[in-house]
Amino acid sequence: MIKLIAIDMDGTLLDHNKKIPEDNIIAIRKAAEAGIKVVICTGRMQSGVIPYFEQLDFAGHDEYAILNNGCSVHHTSDWSLHSYSELLREDVALLAKASADYPGVYLTFADQINYTVLENVVPDLVAYDAGLVFTEAKPVNLGTVFDNRPIFQAMYLAEKSVLDIFQAEQAELLSKTFSTVRSQSYIFEAMPKGVTKASALAKLSADLGYSPEEVMAIGDADNDLEMLAFAGVSVAMGNATETVKSIAKYETSSCDEAGVARAIETYALKK
Structure with a gap:
């Protein structure tokens, strides 16, 4: 019996227009009403999640959200x-040193509220990404970046061709100290070592008394x-990468076809 559903956002809960299909909302509400914990599990920071979560309207249910790729777990x-x-x-x-010799690679940080970038001014690419999570980026230096603690995660932002080179030359070194992932074509992320969506999900599940099964x-x-x-x-979503499809037990329809709703109906709410 499923007691907790962990749902990614971009490309999963959200369609390619960054909207939640109505069928997904209905299915998620049914799951919550059935007593299943629904956990949004995303690389987004808090500001990029709250407007969507409000659309789900859990009507008093205290759910959880795993944000910043596992760096923070919140009561919703x-x-x-x-x-x-x-x-x-x-x-x-160390993160700043790694990108110091790479023009066009911008080191950004997320705390609970702020999106900051280690630059004198906010680059256009960073401003664009901050807009996707409904906030504005702020420039910081190494002396002011910790004015707002804790700092959950770091992201290197760059145009794909520039980030490809950076990742090829620095990923192996960075992965010795951090959990790293190329989450999008223009984003390479670094979290505290050992931190992933899975580490946060495992801890939350244990806290709630749920087994992985x-x-x-x-x-x-x-x-x-x-x-x-x-x-x-x-x-795996129908639009998932081949790597994701290869390890998932099941596959649902795409994010543009309310694949989350189909998965919940088939595997969580089935009689």
Whole structure:
């Protein structure tokens, strides 16, 4: 019996127009009404999740959200922190050193409220990405980046061709100290070592008394791989990468065809 459903956002809960299909909303509400915990599990920061979560309208249910690719877990009733992992000053210094010789690679950070970039002014690409999570990026330096603590995660943003070179030359070194993932063509992320969506999901499941066999996860991208491997019921979206499809037990329809709703109906609410 499924007691918790972990749902990725972009390319999963959201269609390609960044909207939640109505069928997904209906199915998620039915799951919550059936007593199943519904956990949004995303790389987004808090500001990029709340407007969508409000559309789900859980009517008093206290759910959870795993944000920042597993760095923070929140109670959705008031968005207080349930648990979190953070980057330290020496981590930020190492991350800054890694990108120092790469013009066009911008090091950004997410805390609970702020989206910051280690630059004198906010580059257009960073401003664009901040807009996707309904906030504005702020420039910081190594002396001011920790004015707002904790810092959950870091992201390197760059045009794809530039980021390809950076990743090829720096990913192996960075992965010795951080959990890293290329989450989008223009984003390479670095979290505290050992932190992934799966690590946060495993801890939350244990806190709630659920075994992996009672967890269902739905995702589409490589930052969902560990989460899908953890869950007893793993579902790849129809638009998922081939790597995701290869490890998931099941496949649903695409994000533009309310694949989340079909998965919930088939694997969580089935009699």
